[in-house]
Amino acid sequence: MSIGLILIIIVSVIAGGYFILLIIIQLISKRPNNLGISGGRLQACPDIPNCVCSYSKEKNSKIEPYSFSKSIKEQNSILIEIIQKYPRTRIIKNEINYVYAEFRSLAWRFIDDVEFFLDETAKCIHFRSASRIGTNDFGMNRKRMEDIRQLLKES
Structure with a gap:
């Protein structure tokens, strides 16, 4: 041979x-069946290090919401434009105050479920980004959400 x-x-x-x-x-x-707005907020993160959420009180999963001054309709449009810039991303639900998207990793095609709650009263966007499988995302959900926050600031 x-x-x-x-x-x-x-x-x-x-x-x-x-x-x-x-x-x-x-x-x-x-796809998880517990996503969405419940009781005026997004679901809490599970007790594993593959999730970040602006409602979390735990240091490892806490991330600050993004404050905005535009109308909720304008802010939703800007958010959708930003999400669509990411490769391998699919918007599953787009409501005026709630956006749900799936982000896929390049090599292994792991899916992260990413939610945005545009709170018109508080004028902020709450985030939740969680890996579907596994227990550790090596900080990728946090990095993505901080990148999106930066893009929102620049818009």
């Missing part, structure tokens, strides 16, 4: 394993 043929076999096995793993991730990664 030639070295070229051996390399082709090895690459094929690795690629096949990768695609099988992607299929498994998609099968076990079901």
